[in-house]
Amino acid sequence: MHKNKRIITASEAILESTEQYLDKFKNFIVIGEGVNDPKGIFGTTLNLFKKFGNTRIIESPVSENGITGISIGLSMNHFKVLLVHQRVEFALLSLEQIFNNAAKSFYVSNGTHKVPIVIRMIIGRGWGQGPAHSQSLETIFSHIPGLKVLMPSSPYDAKGMLWSALEDPNPVLIIEHRWFHYVRGYVPKKNYKVNIDKPALLIKGNNITIVANSYNVTEVIFSSKILNKFGIYPEIIDLRVLRPLNIQLIIQSLRKTKNLLIVETGYKQYGIGTEIIAQISENKLVDKIKSISRIGLPDHPTPSSRSLAKKYYRSSKEIIYEVVKQLNLNLELKKKIISYYKKKLPSTKVDVPNPEFKGPF
């Protein structure tokens, strides 16, 4: 905890980083549908055009594939571009440009054409977003060599990772969970970089390694605090960087805890957990593993109705139940933990962010 230090939300941190980068680099362009509108992409681009003008903050026609190609053309001509999509699904219309041109040009051109663009996209959740506004599709992007895929979970990382992404000479995708925008935490005023090539150890522990990404990190920390009361200390790793994937930290932790739980925002099948576990097992990287488990979304689209979404989304409840199961705790302790959890969080709403989850952490 950073006492007496400035606490702001992740969306404020993203706005601040963008503004500071605009101040620093003249050939930096922000483009997207809604970047100049009165809401400014959930506040993350709010009013930037008033300071920098609409030739640097470019309001785009509704042409996702087109503006992605345009951003690539700009970047090949020595511009730095930040492209913003209000939903991940909008970017699906631009997979052609992202996969064929952004990801491959440096390779195909034998190192001639760099594509330094950053694409921010947002995962929706809650208030009945439904099947086409709430997908967590990070693994699709993570499949493609040449791309970097980041998922920050704290305001500190939101600012620093965006800065590092903007300084990176490669196409970098930043996937932000909509609820992560509300997370509050310490953020220095001055610009700074943080690494964008590996996960981070958030909380040390010894019983089980929990790896989570994006907003789920908040859920895992909340769950962990409850488990701590009963002498269970999970080691928590924030995955942060999905591509290039570096599992060293996870291996080190698993060598100690022998239990691994991966909590992801997307589908469980063909998910992040699948890749991590495959790498660990096929390379026989850890001896005497006791348990491995994954928590992810079930195999069907996101329903709109909150009564259905309740069973669809995974939260602290599933995390706690899974840890209890994995560690094979005795019945009495199990009951105690679950009843404590129910008291602490009697009715988990899945369609609005819980006020408890604001941080800072």
Add this chain to the structure above:
Amino acid sequence: MNNLEKRILMNLLKIRLVEKQISERYAEQLMRCPVHLSLGQEACAVGVCQSLNIADQVYSSHRCHSHYLAKSGNLKAMLCELHGKRSGCCGGRGGSMHLMDVSVGMMLSIPIVASIIPVAVGAALSFKLKKKKNIVVVFFGDAALEEGVYHEAANFASIHNLPIIFVCENNKYSCFTNIENRQPNDDFTRFAKCHKIKSHKMSGNKVMEIFYKTKDIISSIKKNPSPFFLQLDTYRNVEHCGPNNDDYLNYRNNNEISYWLQNDPINLYTEFLKKKKKLSDKTLDKIILKLNKEIDEAFLFAKNDKFPKIDTLDKFIYAQK
């Protein structure tokens, strides 16, 4: 022949002869990549590119040989690329559909239909933002207009008044499928008008007319930046992809084929020069001999060039700062 006429002749012939040699040598199986030859469509590339300067940028698609050569792309680097060799313009990573030579403004070719168009528009936006007086030209075929991203890019170029010429080489066929089966009308200027872009439709086989038209377009863009759409009607002499003629498959009718053969862009131009007594058969033969010598040398260079080192396979996935 004045200098301009000579340059145009040399360019047309060079493309024709290179493509012919690729076609003839393809069966040797040393060029193991798909080739989309520009035979029959040379005048579009030469007419447009002769009016550009070196800082103007060209972007192209799968059928990029003519654009690359017309923009003075390095011949040896092109043939090495087709042979998959180390000195290829992409180091052997792209093949025939990815030709580029940044040193002369031949920026990039991308085979996915219409995929190059927004990239070129982005380049034009960079010129505008940097207040450069240069022009971007993007070449594509008739099928690209059936892709949504053409419209996205054209609309954007129009609202931002970007200095770009959209050059559509209409050869009437998307692989084997005639334009009549794909669109209600083969006047594509309608796809410019709907985006408030000025446009012109003309023969793609009359090189001097294309040259003068492009010059006019460029001087108008330089005075008053805005995009332009140029439709060039032309024909390919061999199959969509590969070295051979495939007319035995009967997807193009004989009248059409013979009409376009009679209007072959190289013949039209050499006949024009001969009629004006600016070119003799003897001079023409001499030029062809000289060009073939250069081309033979380039093929030999490509044949003898080394393959890329195997340990470079995973190089250039990510750029370092």
